[in-house]
Amino acid sequence: MAAIADDASAETAAGADGSARTETEERIAREIADWRARYDAPDASAIELLLHAHPADALAFRVVHGDWSTTDLTYGELDRLSRRTARVLADLGVTRGTRVGVMMSRSVEYVGILLGLWRLGAVHIPLFTALAAQAIGMRVNASGAALVVVDAGWRHKLDPSEDLPLAGRAWRILRVEGSEPGAEPVTPTAVWSDDAVLEPLLADAEPWDDQAAIGGDGLLALLYTSGTTGAPKGVPLPMRALTSFRSYMINGLDLRDDDVFWNAADPGWAYGLYFGVLGPLAVGHANLLTHDKFSAHQAWQVLARYRVTNFCGAPTMFRAMRNDPEDGLDIHLRRASSAGEPLTPEVLEWSGDALGSAPHDHYGQTEHGMLIGVPWRDGIRLAPQAGTMGVPFPGWCCEILDQAEDRPARPGEVGRLAFSPAESPVWWFPGYDDAPDRTAERFTADGHWYLTGDLAWRGDDGQLHFVSRDDDLILAAGYRISPLDVESVLAMHPAVREVAVVGRPDELRGEVVAAYIVLAQSFTGDETLVHELQQEVKTRYAAHAYPRIIEFVDELPRTASAKVQRYLLKSR
Structure with a gap:
C-alpha cells in the first residue's frame, strides 16, 4: 500500500464561503487527478490495478471462519x-x-x-x-x-x-x-x-x-x-469508479498502512462490495472477511481478537453491540464509521466510551458510492455532531435545490439534495442499465444536477442535515427496502384487499417495515394471519424485508385523488 501522509499539522479545511483551498485540499485534488488518470485509462485492467499493483507477498484479505480460525490471502x-x-x-x-x-x-x-x-x-x-x-x-x-x-x-x-x-x-x-x-x-x-x-x-x-x-x-x-x-x-x-472508492478509503475512512481494517457490510450490497472488496484492493490494504452473518457477539469478538483499528458498518450494528455488550475485552479502535442510514445521537454518546471512537456518519447511494460525511483524514477532519451529515467528500460538488425550482435553496431551507456530474471529478454513474427514461428522471431539465431523491438542508457552517427520502424508501438495518416490493407480495395474499407499507422508527434498526392492511371479507386479522403474511414476504421477497409491524385497519388514509397519505401512517 502506498504511504498515506499524516496531515495533522495542516491547517483546517476551508469553509463553504469560497475561501482558498488549504494545502491538504490541494494535495487531495492532485491525488484524485492521478487516480482518475490511472483508473480511467483506455487500457485499464482490473487485474493490473487490483492485484499486480501491490507486492505479491502483501496481505489482501483475512477470511475469518465461524470457529475463529483464519485463512490469509496474499495478492500473489x-x-x-x-x-x-x-x-x-x-x-x-x-x-x-x-x-x-x-x-x-x-x-x-x-x-x-x-x-x-x-x-x-x-x-x-x-x-x-x-x-x-x-x-x-x-x-x-x-x-x-x-x-x-x-x-x-x-x-x-x-x-x-x-x-x-x-x-x-x-x-x-x-x-x-x-x-x-x-x-x-x-x-x-x-x-x-x-x-x-x-x-x-x-x-x-x-x-x-x-x-x-x-x-x-x-x-x-x-x-x-x-x-x-x-x-x-x-x-x-465502471472501472473509473475506483477513483471515488479509493478517495473514500483514504479521505473518508482515513485508512493507514498500519490499520487493521474491517468493513462488516455484506458485499451482496453496495457498501460491502465497494468498500469491503474493491476499495481495499484498489488501495492495497487488507480487509477482514467474516464468513458468518453479523451478530453483536461476532462484532465484539472480531474487534478484540484481531485488534481492529479501523471499523465501519451500519448504525444497526453499533446499536446491536450497545444492546448486547461484552465486558473485559481489549478494544483498539482508532477510527469508526457508520453508513447506510442516519446515525442517531445515542450511538454517538455510547460509542465514544465503549469503543474509544465515536463513529463518523457517512452518506451514499448505490449509484455513486459515498458522497457526504464527516471525514476522518487529518487536515479535513470534522468532529461528529448529532443530526448532521457532514460535508461533501473531496471530488463531489453538492447543492441543495429549491423544492419547486432548479435553483439553490437558501441556507437553512429544506430542499432537494443534488450533485453536479460536470463539477465532480470523481463522478462515475453512467446511467441505469438499459433504462434511459429512468436515468433522465434523476436529472434536472438542463441536465446539470443529479437528484438523489433525498431532502436536506445546509447550516451556516456548511454542514448538511438529512431530512427524509422523498420517495419513502425504507432504511432498515442498513438495507434499502422498497415499500412497493413488499406491498406487491402482500397484495397477492387472498386475505389482503388493500395494503400500504411504510417505515416506522426503531431504536435498534433505525426503521422497521410496517404494513397497514385492509382485509378482504371473511378474513380475521389474528396472530396466525400476521405470521402467515410475514412468512409470505420472507419466502417470496427477502428475509430482511418482512413487516415486523402489521396492523389491520378499516381503510387507508387517502387524498382527494385517492393517493395513500403515507405520512399519516408513519405518524401512527
Missing part, C-alpha cells in the same frame, strides 16, 4: 487463484462482457470467483444471500445473466418455481461446495444433476494467463437498487 495467491478460476469460468462460456450472478458468503472461493470474472472482463451481478426466489429471478432475468455461481447451502433458492421460472432462460449454475471449517457436507439432489461444481474443476484447471483491458468505461459489476415505483434499477459499475 489471489493472482494464482484468479487464473485458475478464470479458466473454469471460461470453460463454462464466460467471456468479456458476460454477466454472472454470484450468491455466496464471504470466503476464499468468493474472492476467487470475483477476480476470475474480472480477469476475463466479465460483469459481476451481486445476489445477496437473504434474497428470496422472486428477487433473485428479477435480477437474473433483468441482467441477462448467463451463469449463477452459488454456495451449495443456498443452491435450493435457484430451484425452478413460480417466482423463478426456468422457461425461456438459458443460464447455467456453478455450485461451490466451500471449505468452511466444520461445515456439514451437502448432498446434491436430483435437481442439481446438471450443475457444474467448482472444486473438481478448479483442481484440474490450467492457469488462464490473459487479462482483459476494459478501460475506464468497462464494467466490473451491475448492482440492483429498489425505488418505490417500477422495478429495481440496474446500476452499472
Whole structure:
C-alpha cells in the first residue's frame, strides 16, 4: 500500500464561503487527478490495478471462519487463484462482457470467483444471500445473466418455481461446495444433476494467463437498487469508479498502512462490495472477511481478537453491540464509521466510551458510492455532531435545490439534495442499465444536477442535515427496502384487499417495515394471519424485508385523488 501522509499539522479545511483551498485540499485534488488518470485509462485492467499493483507477498484479505480460525490471502495467491478460476469460468462460456450472478458468503472461493470474472472482463451481478426466489429471478432475468455461481447451502433458492421460472432462460449454475471449517457436507439432489461444481474443476484447471483491458468505461459489476415505483434499477459499475472508492478509503475512512481494517457490510450490497472488496484492493490494504452473518457477539469478538483499528458498518450494528455488550475485552479502535442510514445521537454518546471512537456518519447511494460525511483524514477532519451529515467528500460538488425550482435553496431551507456530474471529478454513474427514461428522471431539465431523491438542508457552517427520502424508501438495518416490493407480495395474499407499507422508527434498526392492511371479507386479522403474511414476504421477497409491524385497519388514509397519505401512517 502506498504511504498515506499524516496531515495533522495542516491547517483546517476551508469553509463553504469560497475561501482558498488549504494545502491538504490541494494535495487531495492532485491525488484524485492521478487516480482518475490511472483508473480511467483506455487500457485499464482490473487485474493490473487490483492485484499486480501491490507486492505479491502483501496481505489482501483475512477470511475469518465461524470457529475463529483464519485463512490469509496474499495478492500473489489471489493472482494464482484468479487464473485458475478464470479458466473454469471460461470453460463454462464466460467471456468479456458476460454477466454472472454470484450468491455466496464471504470466503476464499468468493474472492476467487470475483477476480476470475474480472480477469476475463466479465460483469459481476451481486445476489445477496437473504434474497428470496422472486428477487433473485428479477435480477437474473433483468441482467441477462448467463451463469449463477452459488454456495451449495443456498443452491435450493435457484430451484425452478413460480417466482423463478426456468422457461425461456438459458443460464447455467456453478455450485461451490466451500471449505468452511466444520461445515456439514451437502448432498446434491436430483435437481442439481446438471450443475457444474467448482472444486473438481478448479483442481484440474490450467492457469488462464490473459487479462482483459476494459478501460475506464468497462464494467466490473451491475448492482440492483429498489425505488418505490417500477422495478429495481440496474446500476452499472465502471472501472473509473475506483477513483471515488479509493478517495473514500483514504479521505473518508482515513485508512493507514498500519490499520487493521474491517468493513462488516455484506458485499451482496453496495457498501460491502465497494468498500469491503474493491476499495481495499484498489488501495492495497487488507480487509477482514467474516464468513458468518453479523451478530453483536461476532462484532465484539472480531474487534478484540484481531485488534481492529479501523471499523465501519451500519448504525444497526453499533446499536446491536450497545444492546448486547461484552465486558473485559481489549478494544483498539482508532477510527469508526457508520453508513447506510442516519446515525442517531445515542450511538454517538455510547460509542465514544465503549469503543474509544465515536463513529463518523457517512452518506451514499448505490449509484455513486459515498458522497457526504464527516471525514476522518487529518487536515479535513470534522468532529461528529448529532443530526448532521457532514460535508461533501473531496471530488463531489453538492447543492441543495429549491423544492419547486432548479435553483439553490437558501441556507437553512429544506430542499432537494443534488450533485453536479460536470463539477465532480470523481463522478462515475453512467446511467441505469438499459433504462434511459429512468436515468433522465434523476436529472434536472438542463441536465446539470443529479437528484438523489433525498431532502436536506445546509447550516451556516456548511454542514448538511438529512431530512427524509422523498420517495419513502425504507432504511432498515442498513438495507434499502422498497415499500412497493413488499406491498406487491402482500397484495397477492387472498386475505389482503388493500395494503400500504411504510417505515416506522426503531431504536435498534433505525426503521422497521410496517404494513397497514385492509382485509378482504371473511378474513380475521389474528396472530396466525400476521405470521402467515410475514412468512409470505420472507419466502417470496427477502428475509430482511418482512413487516415486523402489521396492523389491520378499516381503510387507508387517502387524498382527494385517492393517493395513500403515507405520512399519516408513519405518524401512527
